[in-house]
Amino acid sequence: MGALVSCFSDAGEGRRPQQQRRRQAVNPPPGLSAEVAAAIGLASNDRSGKARSLRKGRGEELLTHEQALAAAILLQQSSGDGTGTGTGTVPFDRSTSLRYPGHGQKKQGLPRSSSSRPRSLADPVLQPQQLVNQDLKIDNLETKHFVLVHGGGFGAWCWYKTIALLEDSRFKVSAIDLTGSGVNSFDTNKITSLPEHVKPLTDFLETLGDLDKVILVGHDFGGACVSYAMEMFPSKVAKAIFLCAAMPTNGQNTLDMFSQEAGMNDLMQQAQVFVYANGKDHPPTAIDLDRSLLKELLFNQSPAKDVALALVAMRSIPFAPVLEKLSLTDKNYGSVRRFYIETTEDNAIPISLQQSMCGVNPPEKVFRLKGSDHSPFFSKPQALHKLLVEISSIPSSPTQ
Structure with missing residues (x-):
């Protein structure tokens, strides 16, 4: 609040056709608008970073998406119109x-930061x-x-x-x-x-x-x-x-x-x-x-x-x-x-x-x-x- 108190290309150079993998479109989950899905990287035409996320570890990327989706869907359901103005009546x-799925069960580790900022020795993984x-x-x-x-x-x-x-x-x-x-x-x-x-x-x-x-x-x-x-x-x-x-x-x-x-x-x-x-x-x-x-x-x-x-x-x-x-x-x-x-x-x-x-x-x-x-x-x-x-x-x- 302060004084009173916001991106995700895939260059295919040098790839032969037989080396290119078919990418399957990812459809937004029910209840999530296309605008929100695009914002968090799940729009069907979002091809950027797919190969990179597989190399980094698909499980970690999916966990981050699930957490962001859970919050975004809950927000939209509660506001009714997706604007965050608060007109809905969802309890x-x-x-x-x-809440997270599997509360009380063994949890996965926290996903690695996707920040582009170089990590310093003061903030090790x-x-x-x-x-x-x-x-x-x-x-x-x-x-x-x-x-x-x-x-x-x-x-x-x-x-x-x-x-x-x-x-x-x-x-x-x-x-x-x-x-x-x-x-x-x-x-x-x-x-x-x-x-x-x-x-x-x-x-x-x-x-x-x-x-x-x-x-x-x-x-x-x-x-x-x-x-x-x-x-x-x-x-x-x-x-x-x-x-x-x-x-x-x-x-x-x-x-x-x-x-x-x-x-x-x-x-x-x-x-x-x-x-x-x-x-x-x-x-x-x-x-x-x-x-x-x-x-x-x-x-x-x-x-x-x-x-x-x-x-x-x-x-x-x-x-x-x-x-x-x-x-x-x-x-x-x-x-x-x-x-x-x-x-x-x-x-x-x-x-x-x-x-x-x-x-x-x-x-x-x-x-x-x-x-x-x-x-x-x-x-x-x-x-x-x-x-x-x-x-x-x-x-x-x-x-x-």
């Missing part, structure tokens, strides 16, 4: 993570089990339940890699669709307050037992949503992790916080499109992001297929919650342990602004994801997973 359990300290006793942790809260315009779908990695490491994971986001059918333009936008998260926390605790992870504007939940339910939050996120102080709103970079982030200003559903003589009701600028703004280091998924799944950002000042007390919000994860290649919330927020409102510890854009769950999923597990295992100090 959805919004307080739990995106590792299997999920290698990312976690082998001596970590997960059952001895204060909690092994992560609750993932998306940022402005995103939805629970954006966490699909993180969900898979954490579940492979035997953590429990819930990914929340906030009101007017993801597959939640509420009209974004009709959201009038922060509590209304955060209600799916607070409803979820309210259902937890008195002794149940979770680790909240907030991305982007999700940081403000997590802060509100910390104030409401401090006894149910063991730790809060702000992932390139808004981290407000008492009496501050997200607009105030990000106004620090006014005039400094021209890309964000160019990308913002204000929506006036109540007329131009009234305040904006939502913010859209120019689709032609999304890749550079949010996904400049992310794989092409994840960018394609985001282009069909992202929705408008409700404006009223951005303006609402938070009331945060030391007794509640201040009692929860906070951690911050910085992203160094972030074009939406620049690293300088992230550092400024941490300086004004210092967390217990700051971590850094080198080479990550504003969407580390896409661009650096393995490194992000490693940090989440590391933070989950940090013990309380004797004074806490």
Whole structure:
């Protein structure tokens, strides 16, 4: 969300006719529009990359397609018209993570990144089990339940890699669709307050037992949503992790916080499109992001297929919650342990602004994801997973 808070040729040179293989057209699954199918590379005339995907390992490519398809089909079914405006009535359990076939069974490894960015030594290819300290006793942790809260315009779908990695490491994971986001059918333009936008998260926390605790992870504007939940339910939050996120102080709103970079982030200003559903003589009701600028703004280091998924799944950002000042007390919000994860290649919330927020409102510890854009769950999923597990295992100090 940033200040307020998107491709797949096959050269057949030198091939003799008898060496050319007949390619079978891939038809989009029922319920998926041709536009969405084309976006994620399943249109019948999409011949690019077929030979390459076979060489890389067809199983990995199919797994990525299945995950993207599951989210895209669910989004279209819930919205009815495929626009993401939310007119459908398909029931959805919004307080739990995106479901995958064979839950509880042995899972395949996470597919390799399809990003064209050269992989650095800081982000090696590792299997999920290698990312976690082998001596970590997960059952001895204060909690092994992560609750993932998306940022402005995103939805629970954006966490699909993180969900898979954490579940492979035997953590429990819930990914929340906030009101007017993801597959939640509420009209974004009709959201009038922060509590209304955060209600799916607070409803979820309210259902937890008195002794149940979770680790909240907030991305982007999700940081403000997590802060509100910390104030409401401090006894149910063991730790809060702000992932390139808004981290407000008492009496501050997200607009105030990000106004620090006014005039400094021209890309964000160019990308913002204000929506006036109540007329131009009234305040904006939502913010859209120019689709032609999304890749550079949010996904400049992310794989092409994840960018394609985001282009069909992202929705408008409700404006009223951005303006609402938070009331945060030391007794509640201040009692929860906070951690911050910085992203160094972030074009939406620049690293300088992230550092400024941490300086004004210092967390217990700051971590850094080198080479990550504003969407580390896409661009650096393995490194992000490693940090989440590391933070989950940090013990309380004797004074806490």
